[in-house]
Amino acid sequence: MSRAIVDGQNLPTAINNASGGGFSGVFGAFGGDGSLGAVVISGNTETFGTKNYTTLTVNNGIVLTATARRLLVIKATTSITLVGTGSIHADGRGLEGLSGGADGGDQDLVGNPALPETAVGVACSAGGGGGGGGSSASGPTSLSKAGGVGGAGADRSDIFLAGGGGAGGPGAPSNGSMSANGITGSIGVAANLAPDRIRFTDTGDLLLWPNAVGGAPGGGGGGGGAGDGAGSGTVFGGVGGLGTLQTGTGTGTGIAGGDGDDQDGGPTEGGGGGGGGAGGAGGGIILIECDGDLTIGTGRISADGGTGGVGGDWGGGSSSQPDAGAGGGGGGGGGGGIVRVFYTGTPTNVDPAHVHANGGIGGAGGVGVLDNGFTSGDGGVGNTGEDGFTVTSQVVL
Amino acid sequence: MTDDYEFTIDCAYCEDPLMVVTGANAQAWKRDAAAGGHAVSCPDCGCKYAIIDDGVSVEMGGGIIASNISAPRLDSLDIASGSATGGYVIVIRGSALDVGTLVVKFGGKDVLNITNRTKTAARVTLPQGQYKLDVAEVTTPGFIVGEGIYGTDSGARGVVKSIKPFVVNAPTLPFDPNEEVVGVASGSRLVLSGSPYSGAVDVTVENEHGQRVVGGAVLNGFTYV
Numbered sequence: 001m002s003r004a005i006v007d008g009q010n011l012p013t014a015i016n017n018a019s020g021g022g023f024s025g026v027f028g029a030f031g032g033d034g035s036l037g038a039v040v041i042s043g044n045t046e047t048f049g050t051k052n053y054t055t056l057t058v059n060n061g062i063v064l065t066a067t068a069r070r071l072l073v074i075k076a077t078t079s080i081t082l083v084g085t086g087s088i089h090a091d092g093r094g095l096e097g098l099s100g101g102a103d104g105g106d107q108d109l110v111g112n113p114a115l116p117e118t119a120v121g122v123a124c125s126a127g128g129g130g131g132g133g134g135s136s137a138s139g140p141t142s143l144s145k146a147g148g149v150g151g152a153g154a155d156r157s158d159i160f161l162a163g164g165g166g167a168g169g170p171g172a173p174s175n176g177s178m179s180a181n182g183i184t185g186s187i188g189v190a191a192n193l194a195p196d197r198i199r200f201t202d203t204g205d206l207l208l209w210p211n212a213v214g215g216a217p218g219g220g221g222g223g224g225g226a227g228d229g230a231g232s233g234t235v236f237g238g239v240g241g242l243g244t245l246q247t248g249t250g251t252g253t254g255i256a257g258g259d260g261d262d263q264d265g266g267p268t269e270g271g272g273g274g275g276g277g278a279g280g281a282g283g284g285i286i287l288i289e290c291d292g293d294l295t296i297g298t299g300r301i302s303a304d305g306g307t308g309g310v311g312g313d314w315g316g317g318s319s320s321q322p323d324a325g326a327g328g329g330g331g332g333g334g335g336g337g338i339v340r341v342f343y344t345g346t347p348t349n350v351d352p353a354h355v356h357a358n359g360g361i362g363g364a365g366g367v368g369v370l371d372n373g374f375t376s377g378d379g380g381v382g383n384t385g386e387d388g389f390t391v392t393s394q395v396v397l
Numbered sequence: 398m399t400d401d402y403e404f405t406i407d408c409a410y411c412e413d414p415l416m417v418v419t420g421a422n423a424q425a426w427k428r429d430a431a432a433g434g435h436a437v438s439c440p441d442c443g444c445k446y447a448i449i450d451d452g453v454s455v456e457m458g459g460g461i462i463a464s465n466i467s468a469p470r471l472d473s474l475d476i477a478s479g480s481a482t483g484g485y486v487i488v489i490r491g492s493a494l495d496v497g498t499l500v501v502k503f504g505g506k507d508v509l510n511i512t513n514r515t516k517t518a519a520r521v522t523l524p525q526g527q528y529k530l531d532v533a534e535v536t537t538p539g540f541i542v543g544e545g546i547y548g549t550d551s552g553a554r555g556v557v558k559s560i561k562p563f564v565v566n567a568p569t570l571p572f573d574p575n576e577e578v579v580g581v582a583s584g585s586r587l588v589l590s591g592s593p594y595s596g597a598v599d600v601t602v603e604n605e606h607g608q609r610v611v612g613g614a615v616l617n618g619f620t621y622v
Contacts, residue, residue, distance in 0.1 A: 039417070041416055048433060
């Protein structure tokens with residue numbers, strides 16, 4: 001359930017009593033000027049900024065989406081109709097996760113160490129998944145590596161974020177004499193959640209919030225630990241998932257972590273750990289003013305956080321080895337964004353089931369393996385992101 | 398300022414209407430286009446269009462147009478396998494193959510030539526092939542990217558493209574199962590597995606608008622033999 005945006009206030013009264021004598025003083029004409037005319041959308045459409053329609057119709061099966069990191073303000077002088085599953089969304093259009101961790105490889109085919117034997121899989125930037133552990137299979141000593149830590153969802157003091165991202169799931173430990181643990185991801189940070197920035201006052205509006213970008217991305221999942229490699233082969237951990245700027249009709253799902261790798265397929269190697277999944281992107285921001293009827297069919301108006309990426313699976317080493325690789329953790333869900341819906345006419349399905357800014361769910365952990373009585377576990381599930389903010393209200397002009 | 402401007406955007410490939418606008422102000426749409434406007438995608442074929450200013454003033458009857466910004470999509474090849482020597486022509490089929498500067502790659506290598514481009518097809522000349530070799534064991538590490546290699550049993554030769562995975566460009570012959578491969582410059586050695594190579598490569602198409610995640614590649618779609 002999305003959180004209420006104005007606690008203890010009579011919202012319509014607050015809006016209608018805003019400075020300048022109501023909406024015209026703060027927002028300009030409610031519902032805009034209709035200069036873009038009557039628009040019927042039958043193709044998936046991406047846009048941003050302020051759109052002034054007379055009527056807007058989004059047909060069944062079609063989505064109108066906000067460009068990532070950009071505000072979308074839809075104004076209509078007459079009506080807005082979402083037919084069937086037609087929807088308007090900014091799901092996953094807030095902040096995205098960044099780079100994933102490098103794989104936790106130990107040696108390549110030319111025999112050069114890719115990482116020191118005691119190193120863990122490489123950690124990563126915000127929202128990306130940690131790298132999976134590798135194994136020093138052909139080194140002078142046989143030491144498996146831990147999976148890397150997943151990146152934090154966000155740590156920004158210069159921007160407004162609505163819902164915080166969920167923590168990434170832990171990478172699983174690899175069980176055996178020389179195996180290593182995975183390391184959990186980090187929670188997304190809901191920075192700058194100042195109450196005075198989320199209220200309607202006589203001088204402020206959502207449009208005036210500084211640097212508002214919606215929700216924070218979820219934390220990246222941790223990389224899975226590597227299995228022991230007693231043989232001469234090479235074992236690589238999986239690459240951490242990469243957070244990407246969401247476009248098209250996508251909803252900000254983090255990229256899955258890479259599977260671990262048993263490069264040589266030899267008889268004595270354990271498998272590498274799976275990389276952590278990237279955190280889901282945060283939800284964006286949608287503001288709607290409709291001077292007339294607002295009809296939602298079975299679709300939605302939403303700014304949900306994206307789903308965390310799935311952790312990578314173990315690396316498929318030898319079935320005779322006790323120390324197989326473990327699964328990477330799932331990425332955390334993105335934090336919810338902001339949805340504000342004002343209308344003057346008759347609402348249809350303008351309710352929490354159809355208008356929401358929910359936190360994204362965490363991604364599933366990657367698969368480990370049970371082998372020779374030793375269990376290298378599955379990666380942990382990423383945590384759900386924090387809900388964002390919604391407000392819906394019928395306005396009396 | 399009049400509000401009688403109207404237009405329709407249809408998919409160039411499916412011919413389905415994607416956006417219908419009536420009772421609009423042309424100047425408002427020009428301003429919207431200048432500010433970033435709308436990008437519309439076909440739900441059936443995925444082709445994409447940006448709404449842009451047509452460069453003609455409203456007084457002269459101007460407004461906006463739909464610019465095709467589709468990344469190409471690849472659906473099929475008329476031939477699924479061929480010699481690793483390359484140099485022969487096959488036909489690729491898909492959509493938006495006529496948009497922008499088309500780049501076609503087999504196993505990550507550019508084709509040698511592209512001709513007869515239409516919305517849904519193009520003729521391409523294949524580059525030399527490559528094999529991804531399955532390594533059982535590296536007995537003497539130290540292979541170098543770019544060095545020549547040879548198989549001690551088959552006599553096959555090639556050039557190392559990458560170490561991980563072990564990919565060989567321009568092979569002269571297939572390699573034998575379990576044979577030893579030697580690096581000419583480094584003297585490095587490895588032993589191939591019992592199923593030593595796959596000549597299957599991905600085929601991709603892209604242009605300045607990108608490469609489609611779905612429909613942009615035919616995975617293992619062509620096999621060098």
